[in-house]
Amino acid sequence: xxxxxxxxxxxxxxxxxxxxxxxxxxxxxxxxxxxxxxxxxxxxxxxxxxxxxxxxxxxxxxxxxxxxxxxxxxxxxxxxxxxxxxxxxxxxxxxxxxxxxxxxxxxxxxxxxxxxxxxxxxxxxxxxxxxxxxxxxxxxxxxxxxxxxxxxxxxxxxxxxxxxxxxxxxxxxxxxxxxxxxxxxxxxxxxxxxxxxxxxxxxxxxxxxxxxxxxxxxxxxxxxxxxxxxxxxxxxxxxxxxxxxxxxxxxxxxxxxxxxxxxxxxxxxxxxxxxxxxxxxxxxxxxxxxxxxxxxxxxxxxxxxxx
Amino acid sequence: xxxxxxxxxxxxxxxxxxxxxxxxxxxxxxxxxxxxxxxxxxxxxxxxxxxxxxxxxxxxxxxxxxxxxxxxxxxxxxxxxxxxxxxxxxxxxxxxxxxxxxxxxxxxxxxxxxxxxxxxxxxxxxxxxxxxxxxxxxxxxxxxxxxxxxxxxxxxxxxxxxxxxxxxxxxxxxxxxxxxxxxxxxxxxxxxxxxxxxxxxxxxxxxxxxxxxxxxxxxxxxxxxxxxxxxxxxxxxxxxxxxxxxxxxxxxxxxxxxxxxxxxxxxxxxxxxxxxxxxxxxxxxxxxxxxxxxxxxxxxxxxxxxxxxxxxxxxxxxxxxxxxxxxxxxxxxxxxxxxxxxxxx
Amino acid sequence: xxxxxxxxxxxxxxxxxxxxxxxxxxxxxxxxxxxxxxxxxxxxxxxxxxxxxxxxxxxxxxxxxxxxxxxxxxxxxxxxxxxxxxxxxxxxxxxxxxxxxxxxxxxxxxxxxxxxxxxxxxxxxxxxxxxxxxxxxxxxxxxxxxxxxxxxxxxxxxxxxxxxxxxxxxxxxxxxxxxxxxxxxxxxxxxxxxxxxxxxxxxxxxxxxxxxxxxxxxxxxxxxxxxxxxxxxxxxxxxxxxxxxxxxxxxxxxxxxxxxxxxxxxxxxxxxxxxxxxxxxxxxxxxxxxxxxxxxxxxxxxxxx
Numbered sequence: 001x002x003x004x005x006x007x008x009x010x011x012x013x014x015x016x017x018x019x020x021x022x023x024x025x026x027x028x029x030x031x032x033x034x035x036x037x038x039x040x041x042x043x044x045x046x047x048x049x050x051x052x053x054x055x056x057x058x059x060x061x062x063x064x065x066x067x068x069x070x071x072x073x074x075x076x077x078x079x080x081x082x083x084x085x086x087x088x089x090x091x092x093x094x095x096x097x098x099x100x101x102x103x104x105x106x107x108x109x110x111x112x113x114x115x116x117x118x119x120x121x122x123x124x125x126x127x128x129x130x131x132x133x134x135x136x137x138x139x140x141x142x143x144x145x146x147x148x149x150x151x152x153x154x155x156x157x158x159x160x161x162x163x164x165x166x167x168x169x170x171x172x173x174x175x176x177x178x179x180x181x182x183x184x185x186x187x188x189x190x191x192x193x194x195x196x197x198x199x200x201x202x203x204x205x206x207x208x209x210x211x212x213x214x215x216x217x218x219x220x221x222x223x224x225x226x227x228x229x230x231x232x233x234x235x236x237x238x239x240x241x242x243x244x245x246x247x248x249x250x251x252x253x254x255x256x257x258x259x260x261x262x263x264x265x266x267x268x269x270x271x272x273x274x275x276x277x278x279x280x281x282x283x284x285x286x287x288x289x290x291x292x293x294x295x296x297x298x299x300x301x302x303x304x305x306x307x
Numbered sequence: 308x309x310x311x312x313x314x315x316x317x318x319x320x321x322x323x324x325x326x327x328x329x330x331x332x333x334x335x336x337x338x339x340x341x342x343x344x345x346x347x348x349x350x351x352x353x354x355x356x357x358x359x360x361x362x363x364x365x366x367x368x369x370x371x372x373x374x375x376x377x378x379x380x381x382x383x384x385x386x387x388x389x390x391x392x393x394x395x396x397x398x399x400x401x402x403x404x405x406x407x408x409x410x411x412x413x414x415x416x417x418x419x420x421x422x423x424x425x426x427x428x429x430x431x432x433x434x435x436x437x438x439x440x441x442x443x444x445x446x447x448x449x450x451x452x453x454x455x456x457x458x459x460x461x462x463x464x465x466x467x468x469x470x471x472x473x474x475x476x477x478x479x480x481x482x483x484x485x486x487x488x489x490x491x492x493x494x495x496x497x498x499x500x501x502x503x504x505x506x507x508x509x510x511x512x513x514x515x516x517x518x519x520x521x522x523x524x525x526x527x528x529x530x531x532x533x534x535x536x537x538x539x540x541x542x543x544x545x546x547x548x549x550x551x552x553x554x555x556x557x558x559x560x561x562x563x564x565x566x567x568x569x570x571x572x573x574x575x576x577x578x579x580x581x582x583x584x585x586x587x588x589x590x591x592x593x594x595x596x597x598x599x600x601x602x603x604x605x606x607x608x609x610x611x612x613x614x615x616x617x618x619x620x621x622x623x624x625x626x627x628x629x630x631x632x633x634x635x636x637x638x639x640x641x642x643x644x645x646x647x648x649x650x651x652x
Numbered sequence: 653x654x655x656x657x658x659x660x661x662x663x664x665x666x667x668x669x670x671x672x673x674x675x676x677x678x679x680x681x682x683x684x685x686x687x688x689x690x691x692x693x694x695x696x697x698x699x700x701x702x703x704x705x706x707x708x709x710x711x712x713x714x715x716x717x718x719x720x721x722x723x724x725x726x727x728x729x730x731x732x733x734x735x736x737x738x739x740x741x742x743x744x745x746x747x748x749x750x751x752x753x754x755x756x757x758x759x760x761x762x763x764x765x766x767x768x769x770x771x772x773x774x775x776x777x778x779x780x781x782x783x784x785x786x787x788x789x790x791x792x793x794x795x796x797x798x799x800x801x802x803x804x805x806x807x808x809x810x811x812x813x814x815x816x817x818x819x820x821x822x823x824x825x826x827x828x829x830x831x832x833x834x835x836x837x838x839x840x841x842x843x844x845x846x847x848x849x850x851x852x853x854x855x856x857x858x859x860x861x862x863x864x865x866x867x868x869x870x871x872x873x874x875x876x877x878x879x880x881x882x883x884x885x886x887x888x889x890x891x892x893x894x895x896x897x898x899x900x901x902x903x904x905x906x907x908x909x910x911x912x913x914x915x916x917x918x919x920x921x922x923x924x925x926x927x928x929x930x931x932x933x934x935x936x937x938x939x940x941x942x943x944x945x946x947x948x949x950x951x952x953x954x955x956x957x
Contacts (some may be wrong), residue, residue, distance in 0.1 A: 007771050011793065018797030041926040136946070140939035142890045144897050145931040148917045156921070193896075204428040210383045211423075212494065213416030214446050222442075223431055230433070245802035249894060251915075267900070279809055287800055301433055302478040 004304075008294050016287055023279050024065050028057075037276045070278065077166045078273025080266070086277040089262050093278075094171055098257035100250065101243045103171075103178030104185075108243075109236060112186040113229070116193020120228070121220075131194065135187035143246060147180045147253040165256040177254040181246055185239050192235055196228040203227075230300050237293030241286030313550065328400075329356035329421075330502055330534045331380065336394035338375050338558075341387060347605045349375040351558035354632075357502060357534040358647060362525075362539045364545040364566070366581070367555035370602050373538045375505045376555075380536075381421050382411045398502075407617045419449050420495035422524075424507040426487035430479040436463075436490050437475035457587040462493040466523060485516035489523065496527060502534040521548060542585055546570060548587075551638070554578050557613035560632065564639040574641035574650040576618050620645050656686045685875075688951035695947040701940035705803055709756035718749040720907045731925065741926040742915055744815055754909040757902055761826070762889040768827035769888075770881045773834025778873070780835070781842030782865060795832035803829045807895045817903030822895065826888055830848070837880045841873035848872070875952040883945035886938045893934050909934040 052056075056064050071078070077086035097283045100225060119131035138146075155163025155176055163172040209223045238250060248260030259278055266274030338350035351586040357363045367373045376611040378384045380396055382403065396403045398419065403411055423429040431439055440462055441455030450458065456475060463471035466489040479487055488508060495503050505524065525548045539545060545552060546566065553563040554577065562575035573579040583596040599616035603609055607615055615625040624644050626641050632640045635650065643649060677815045678681060687834060706714050718736070723745035731739045780791035805823035806829045807822075845851060851868045859868070861867040895901030896910025897917075916927035 011796075014793050015796040015800055018793070019800035022797060022801065023806075023809060026806075027813055082405055136939065136942060137935075140886065140890075140942055141931075141935040142893055142897075142938065144894060144917070145913065145927075145935060148913075148920055148927065149931075152920050154922070204423060204425060205431040207383055208423060208429045209431070211381050211415055212443060212446070213412050213414070214442065215412065218446065223434075227431065227433055230372075242802055245805040248804065248808065249898065252898070263808065264898075267808060270812075272371045275809055275812075279805055282805060283800055283804075286802065290800075302435075303480050 004298055005295060012200055012287060013289055016284070019283050019287070020069065020280050021065055023276055024068060025061065027276050028061070028064060046140050068276070070078055072277075080274045081269040081271040086273050089274065090278065090281065092261075093257065093259045093262045094281075096256055097244060097247050097251070097260065099169060099229060099303060100174055100177055100247055100256060101240065103174045104243055104247075105236075105240065107178050107182040108186045108189055108239070110278035111182075112189030113193050113232065115186075116232070117228075118227070119190065119269040120194040120197025121201065123194075123201075126195070131190060135190050138183050138187040142252060143180060143184060146183055147177075147250060149251060150176060150180055164254050167257070169256070173254075174256075177256060178251045180253070181243060181250040184246075185243065187189065188239075189232060189235060193228065193232050194230050197224065200224055200228045224299075230297065233300060234293050234297055237289050237296065240289040241282070244282055244285060257264035308399055310498050329358045330399065331536075331623055332356040332395075332397040333376065333380065334395040334397065336376060336379060336396065336542075337377050337392050338372070338384065339390050339392060343391060345606045348608060349558055349605060350379065353555070353558070353560055355560065355563065357536055359501065360529070360532045361536050361551070362528065362535040362537055362549045364549035364552045365555060366539060366541060366542065366545060366552055368540060368602050370605060372558035374506055375558075377421065377506055377536065377538055380504060381415060381419065383415075383421075400560070416443060416500070417498045417614045418497070418500050419502045419504065420493050422488075422495045422503065422505040422508045422552050425511050426484070426491045427479060429491060430487065432479055435476045435478055436482070437477075438474075440490070440497060443494060447498055458497070462497055463490070465496065465527075466490070466493040466572060468493075481621040484512050485520060488516075488520050492520070492524060492527070496531070496554075499531055500533065502536070503528070504538070506538045507540070508537075510539070510541070517544070524548075526575070542581060554581070558610050559613065559642060561614065561643070562636070562641045563632075568636070568639060572650050574635045574639065574646045575643045576620050576645075577614050579649060580617075596627040612642075620648065658744065666669065670749060677737055682871075685948075685951040689947060690951065692947050694943050695951075696945060698940045698943035701936065705755050705759050705937055708752055712753045715752045716746075716749045718746045720745060720750040720753040721905065722746065722749075732915070738929045739923075739925050741912065742919060742923070747912075747926055747929050750907055751909070751933050752911055753907040754912065754930060754933065755937070757819060757896075757906055757908040758889045758892060758934065761892040761902075762885045762937075762941065764819075764823045765826045765830065765888040765892075766885040767883050768823060769830040769884070770834055770877065772827065772831040774838045774877060776831065777835030777838030777840075778842050778865070778870075781839035781873075782846065782869065783844075784802040788839070791835075795835045798829055799832035799836075801829055803891055804894060807891070808898060808900050811895060811900040817901065817906070819906065822892055822901055826891060830884065830888065833884065834877060834880060837876050838873060841876045842869055845869045845872040879945060879949040879952055882948050883942055886941035886945065889941065890938050909916065 010087075056067055068078075076085055077090070080086050080089050115131050115135070119128040122128050134296065151163050154160045161176045162170075162173045163176070165177065205227075206219065206223055209219045214223075247258060248263060250256070250260045252264065253259035259282065263275060263278045265271075266278065333353055333355050336350055336353045337348075340347040340349060349370075353372065353376050355363060355365070365373045365376070375384070375389075379389075379391060384391075390541075391404060394404070394594070398414065403414065406414075430436065437456055437459045440459035441450075441452070444450040444455040444458050445452065447646050460471045460475050463475065468474060468486055468489055474482075479490070482490065488511075492508070495505075500559040503524075508524065509520050511517065512520060518633055520645065521544060524535070527533075537545070537549060549564050549566045552569050553560045554569075555561065556577050562569065562573065564574070564580045570582065571579065573582055577598070580596070584598060598617055603613050603616075609626075612618070612621075612625045612630050615621040618625065620643075628644070630642045630644045631641045633646055635641050635646060641649070661891040684734050717916065722742045724740075725744045726746040727733075728741040728742055730935075733739065736746050736748060738751060741747050741750065776791050776795060780788040791864035803826055807825055810825050811817070811821065846869060851864065854864055861949075892901055894906070896903075896908045899914065901910060902908040910931040913927060913934070916923070916930065920927050
């Protein structure tokens with residue numbers, strides 16, 4: 001187990017460097033941060049040159065990258081368009097996005113797994129077909145369409161839930177965006193769980209468990225669920241990063257001032273430090289979630305652990 | 308079929324409990340599977356019985372219904388698609404097919420246990436073997452986790468797994484094939500059941516390991532005086548350990564006999580064919596006999612005797628009438644119109 | 653035979669099938685899959701839908717003679733009128749014409765991205781799986797780097813920087829970030845195929861490397877790739893619309909459902925029809941491809957049903 005952890009951590013180092021470098025290149029090499037600072041105005045060449053010098057923009061790209069990463073490890077993500085340090089914006093934005101992601105994650109987990117288990121155990125029956133059709137539709141309708149539709153119908157027309165998020169970010173305001181954000185992932189979780197359950201329920205070891213005279217409840221909870229949920233856990237873990245990225249769309253619809261909002265502002269004002277900073281953090285979250293999943297996988301499945 | 312008489316050809320100290328009161332009796336059992344392509348008639352009127360201390364070998368090709376019968380006895384067929392339209396399975400005189408689900412569950416594992424062919428896939432890959440063994444005691448006897456673990460180690464010792472106490476926390480994939488099958492046997496033995504059904508217990512193993520596992524099974528059977536139903540397609544395994552044999556074809560028993568008599572003088576052309584297709588040293592250099600044709604399509608079993616398309620002795624009557632199980636001798640039967648001719652060679 | 657239980661039933665069925673199978677010719681994986689597909693109504697529904705979508709993306713004029721750019725602000729957000737069954741959007745453009753013309757962007761982006769991602773993915777994953785060892789480590793890590801950036805996130809950053817908005821840039825970006833998903837599947841499939849006995853046999857008989865790859869491994873490794881690629885096609889279409897909706901994807905004058913939905917969203921309260929039609933068309937398109945993917949998967953991998 002220990003060697004496995006070390007190996008995975010070592011594998012992550014080049015991936016982390018590669019990914020962050022890629023983002024860095026995208027923003028700094030392809031755009032012009034100085035021109036962006038001045039917006040529509042044409043900067044005075046001398047001033048521009050001075051700014052370039054102070055931002056090390058004349059150094060080779062890899063050197064700029066190293067300086068940027070060195071800054072990040074000291075908590076310095078640069079300055080946002082409004083003069084505030086990017087790290088402060090993060091402090092404002094991340095709690096909101098994390099709350100939204102958590103709400104969505106819980107909905108995804110509870111509803112998705114429940115639907116999947118019900119469908120998988122009654123494969124080929126009406127309820128199974130129902131779950132399959134429902135999830136097919138949920139996957140097919142893009143998030144921003146469901147977002148606006150639910151906001152309009154549930155939030156505005158029927159008034160069942162608050163249609164947008166206030167600055168206080170109350171829990172009940174997050175339910176609707178949470179459902180919207182969870183939607184597609186929830187459908188995938190349900191389908192994955194269903195397939196996994198349906199496959200395992202026919203497996204030899206479930207037959208053995210029944211032949212041992214275990215009560216049905218125990219066969220399902222100890223043997224079937226535990227084994228079937230291993231791939232689902234893997235999906236859920238990798239999906240945390242996906243949820244945080246998807247939050248960009250959801251936050252926009254429901255007016256939540258989270259990561260998506262800040263990122264969007266950064267892009268709109270072409271503020272490179274904001275964009276690179278936020279995306280870097282998101283990517284790190286994504287990579288960390290992937291690593292966590294791999295480790296969890298090894299904990300849940302001894303065949304990986306002792307491989 | 309209900310007799311438990313011994314023949315001189317079979318040595319061994321196995322002593323039937325009491326003739327006339329078998330442990331398990333299967334009577335006119337039918338099992339069918341309802342599939343998209345039609346009704347698969349897997350078992351079509353099987354009768355057999357086993358007494359305590361006795362070993363019944365059920366022989367047949369795949370698709371002959373031998374495993375389906377066993378799973379019907381265990382009550383682990385998935386219904387649907389499986390259906391038991393007819394028949395009785397008497398355990399100590401009580402029909403298990405009319406019992407409640409809870410009654411049957413209490414018999415499973417505790418009174419009748421089963422050993423499966425592929426131990427690797429039949430053991431839960433993510434639970435330690437100790438847990439899976441201990442589960443028997445925890446569920447059926449309400450033992451604590453700790454006591455169950457101690458029992459699990461005891462069982463692993465019993466089936467001769469070296470260093471049992473160290474290996475109780477290991478997972479199935481960490482054991483060799485033979486050791487895994489020993490764990491399956493230990494699991495079946497856990498609650499000292501009256502009857503064990505072993506479905507091809509050695510097929511997946513190396514030849515050398517096969518003999519060890521088979522010996523262990525036979526030894527433990529003697530020790531606990533259990534009934535044993537040994538399902539196999541391997542005539543070699545049968546000769547050593549079985550008391551009597553039932554040969555199945557297309558969901559029916561076509562011949563049953565004490566083991567020695569069946570080997571000496573088969574009374575059904577199918578049995579004869581099976582015996583003739585065993586390679587023998589004294590026939591070295593000759594072409595090996597093979598039963599011509601293929602096993603029947605269970606969606607559409609041939610009329611009359613199901614074996615007739617492959618039978619060298621087939622006549623018109625075989626195509627028209629299903630042969631009844633004729634009494635060949637005491638405790639011996641054959642479902643062939645021409646059993647007399649067959650037995651005489 | 654999806655409704656059977658394992659072992660006992662398998663045994664029974666194996667026997668049941670033994671005879672007819674002998675009678676027919678030995679069926680290949682692909683022949684089997686094709687036979688399964690033709691039995692599946694989902695396949696026909698999705699195939700007809702996709703065919704229709706492809707046809708109207710090539711010749712939108714067969715569905716409408718109205719130009720999607722012929723807008724009359726006077727008619728802003730008006731409902732259906734004769735000759736304009738879906739009404740008008742905020743700019744007074746004909747919603748029906750824009751919905752029909754919007755198919756082209758979605759279908760083109762979906763198909764091109766999938767093809768490009770599949771080519772890169774198969775190449776990288778196939779090589780990693782086939783050669784293993786050092787190659788595998790290198791190619792897999794490169795894949796991990798691109799996999800580490802969610803497509804939506806990378807898309808927002810990249811497209812906002814290059815200020816692109818052409819179908820070409822969007823396709824390129826999504827393929828560059830999307831290929832690792834296919835590479836992972838291809839790698840796994842190639843490793844599995846490589847270990848098959850008949851492939852080992854071919855190697856033992858001295859088959860050359862290209863011959864092994866093309867004749868023995870590729871046909872068997874292709875099935876899972878096709879399944880994943882078909883389903884991915886639907887998600888790429890959805891992603892393109894999302895990027896366009898966020899204002900970083902396709903840009904006018906390209907007609908895109910994503911752009912139209914984003915504009916319609918601001919007036920969902922007074923003109924819901926302007927949202928409904930492009931959103932419905934988009935969802936239907938994604939649905940068609942995902943249904944096709946489902947049908948193909950059921951046919952190629954009956955175990956997963």
